[in-house]
Structures are given as structure tokens and as C-alpha cells.
Amino acid sequence: MKRVCIIGCGSIGSLYAAHLARVAEVWAFVRREEHARSLNREGLRVSGAHNFQVSIKATAAPDELPTCELGIIATKATHVEESMAFVGHRFDEGAIISAQNGLGCEEIIAEHTRGYVIRGTTFMSGTRHSDTHVQYELDTATWIGPFEPRNTPYTLVKDAAELIVAGGLKAEALQDARPAQWSKLIFNASVNGVSALTGLPHSTHFADESQFSSLGNLLHELMNEGKRVAEAVGVQMHEDPWEMNKIGSMTNHPPSMLYDTRHQLPTEVDFLSGAIAREAERVGIAAPMHTAVYRLIKGREASWTFADENRAAAAQEKVH
């Protein structure tokens, strides 16, 4: 039986941990000791699209984690660096799948492990009801492929996909995972940025192109700009981000960056619009809209620590 470690047990991490625990020895590496204690005591419950309960092992202490053949890192992109610094060496003889949104996490992972690195992109979604209960919503695939700079063998990617599928989730091994990763990057960067800046969750506004001022025009143009950058970088699309958005606009799901800005948490913008903006800069093409979204979100983050007296002053009636 393989030993697998899930690093970070938010909704996505919990879904991987619970399903894989049915076919592997699963360890969860989490930040809070209380979270680890709850998981060890109660196991994990999945409801929604799937319904079952499993036992898993969990720890918040890097020293307690054994060496593992496979890791799936499911923290936010902003926590990959810190987590990998703690436990990256536990995978020196194995492989780690990146399940983050956006671009740039594989490079960070590779700095902290001598093991193989696997590009991952997932479309699963879930709602985390507690430390030990996750509701499975969208039963959709995780796409994985080799991280090219580490020469990860494709057979290893296939084995990982088969293990995930054996656990009951959808997964697909790809010779080149970049088209899938970029398709979701462009969708995610556009939707998350617009959602965080407007305060709107996925909603019909996002596909509305009926008037000049309609938000759907902006999302369509952001996605077209993203596709132009992908083309310049040499990556083809796996799916059309605009088609993904049309489906998303029929829900009222709040994207993670909306959650983050509402709670004044650091966002993943460096890995989303920031990544598109930097890639565009690197290959020498213009990406004015993603660059604007990137800088606006960085400005929003800066506003949370900007001296509070300014906010008090703004309560007075002022016109300029």
C-alpha cells in the first residue's frame, strides 16, 4: 500500500485525503495542531456528490511525518513556500503534485524537494463544513502532467492518476499539462480578479455582454488577452476559458479571491493575473488588463494595513 501525504486540508485537500484513504495510507500535514487532533480522532467525512467516512493519520509536526511516495500539496498558493520548507525533504524519493490555482507553484516546490514534481490542475470544488467534514460539489477531473524542468517520467504521472481514480475521484494523466493549467489559469485569473474587485460572486453579470458597460465584456477581453499571452508563451488551450465562465456564471459560487478580500486575507493574485502579467512581460507582449487587475488587487491588499485614521477621516463628508 502506498503512503501518500496531503499537505493542507482545506476543502480540496480534504477531498483528496478522504478519497485516497480508501486505497492508500494517508497522512495529512496541516498547520493547526487542533486540526490534526480532530482528524486523528474523528477521521474525515465526505458528503454531497460522494458519501463516506474514513480514518486518516494527521500531524502538524514536520518531524512526525514519515517519508512518502506521493504528496499532493493543496494549500493556497501563498502557503506553498512555507509548507514545502517544512516537509519538502520527505518526498525526496517520491513525487509531489501541485494542486494550486495559477502558475508558479511547481517552481517553488522544486526548490524544496529532490523528488519529482507533477503539474496539477483541479476543477473539483467543495465546501468545508468543519475540520472533519467536507461536502463534495463538482465531481470533475484533476489533470496532471510532468513538470518539465524536473524530467518527471510520464509513467509516474500515470501511476498517480490511477491511484486518484482508484480512490474514487476523477483524474487524467497528460503528456503536457500546461494547456490544462493555462486554461484554468486564464479562467481563474479573470474571474477571481473581477469578483474580488467588484464584490460579485460568479453570477449572470459575468457572462452579460448586452451593453457597453456590461461586465461580461471585460471578462471576455481578459480571457482573450490571457489566450494571446498563452499563444506567445507557446501554450495551446485545453478548454476555452470563456466556455468555463459561461458555466460558472450560472452558479452563485464566491471565488476564493472574493472570500480572501472580504476577510482581508492575502490573495493568490501573484499566481493568477500577476503570473499572466509577468509572463507577458517576459515574452515581450502587452497584457494591460491583467496587469491592471494585478496592481489593483495588490493595492487592495495594501489598503488593509494602511493607517486606519484615513478611514475615520473618510467618514466625514468630503467632495473633491
Add this chain to the structure above:
Amino acid sequence: MKRVCIIGCGSIGSLYAAHLARVAEVWAFVRREEHARSLNREGLRVSGAHNFQVSIKATAAPDELPTCELGIIATKATHVEESMAFVGHRFDEGAIISAQNGLGCEEIIAEHTRGYVIRGTTFMSGTRHSDTHVQYELDTATWIGPFEPRNTPYTLVKDAAELIVAGGLKAEALQDARPAQWSKLIFNASVNGVSALTGLPHSTHFADESQFSSLGNLLHELMNEGKRVAEAVGVQMHEDPWEMNKIGSMTNHPPSMLYDTRHQLPTEVDFLSGAIAREAERVGIAAPMHTAVYRLIKGREASWTFADENRAAAAQEKVH
């Protein structure tokens, strides 16, 4: 003695009303009856850069307003239509100065009066402490010029500027007020949009270009884009918007659109980035960044009326 009416007595309107009351018969047309009663009873007090107290006449009833030789409309751009529909005909034999931010108010005024229309752009600023007390901050000029489609005589513009100067404010009559109006439009559209979307008031962030992610880069590019649109429209700059922004960034003043978004009030974005975006569209050039800011702010406004249950749902822990 000339009879002048100030339409709207926020901070800018109060400053015009109080200063002009020293050299003219001043009527204030306001929306709230209580506001009119306070002004009739207590007059207006100016503190700050100037210090004095004057009596004025005020009303919230359009029928009570006599015909006037000069009007200055100092409401928000979003209230011009409604105010002019009530009292525009009182100026059929006179002239009205538009003192709004942005572009497009003169056209609305012209629809509601047979009198002359004067383009106005002001850099004054003040803090309104109460219905009868305004603090004068930036003692800077109002620039006025003919509204071309109405063939407003320049001598009439000069007379109006002289009256404002006689009252103790700064004013300058220009043969063509569009360069001044567009300079402030570009400055205002850029700064207001970025401020409302980030939550930051005027601050050093707005002039910071030290890193790729720095917000000053975005403001600089928004201003350059605005200047390209002005050039395509055939309007030269009166002042450089970026230089205005460098001065603004040394204050911590909240632009009006930040105030509006904090209080979920309709913004002036249709007259700011929206106006630049529409002018670009009209003359057939690209203005992706102002168009993006325009649509984002319209999306923000839409979020205020978007069903509240979505907000409650977002309080749950969700990751996508």
C-alpha cells in the same frame, strides 16, 4: 447687483455660495427642505483658507426660485439631470456654469435651459462640516470657458470669472476650457477609479513606480491612455495629469468615488472612466484600461443590490 443661484450645496457649492454672497444676491437651490431652512436661518460659515460668515437665500422648492442671471451647478454629476429638470428654465435668459467632475454634464444642462452654458472645471476642495459650515481647503482656480454647441460668448465667460474673483475665489476665463477639463478628467478618472477599487485614498502608493506590481505604474498608464484618447479627440492638455497625481499622492484625501463606494452611493464613473471609454470608442481607438475600470466600478455598483443571501453563503469556508 447680479442674482446668482448655486444649485447643490455640498462642499463645492457651499464655497461658491458663500463667496459670491459677498458680491451678489445669492440663492441656493438644495434638495432637502431642512437644508434650505438652516441656510435661511443661519447663513453660511467658511473656515480654513478663508474665514467669514454670510447670509444667503435658500429654497428646496423650484417655484420659489426667481429667474437668475447666472447659475453654478455644483451637484454630483449623477444629479445634474434631476436638478436641471426642476430649475433649468430659470436660467433661460442667463447662463449656467457646470462645476461637475468629468465629461458630459454640459450636454445635460443644455437640454434643460435655453440660456448659455459654460464649461467649468474646479480644483477647489473643502470639507463640509454641516449644512451651514464648510472648511475651505485647496484655494485653487475654477477654469471656465464657452460650451461650444451653445455658442456662449466669451465676454459672458469673462464676466462670470470676474464675479467669482470679486467674491474672493480664484477663477480663470479661457477661450477653450476643454484642455483644462480633460486634464482634470484624466486625473480624476484614473485616481477615483483606482481609489474606489483598491480602497486606498490619495497616498504615496499612487505615485510609487518602484516595482512591477506598484500601483503608480497603473496610474501612470491610465493617465497616458487618457492622454492618447484626448489627442485622438483633438484636445491638448492644460496641465499634466501625472504631475497633479504626484501632488495628490502627498495627501491622504479620499477621492469622492472612494466615499461613494464605502457608502454604496451611485458613483460618477459614467462621467469619468466611462466618458473616456466612450470617447475612445467614438473616435475608434483602444482604451482597455479605462474601459476595464469603468466596467469594474459598474460591477461594484451592481454588487450592492445583488441578493444578500450570496453574501451570507460566502461566510462559509469555500475554496475553488
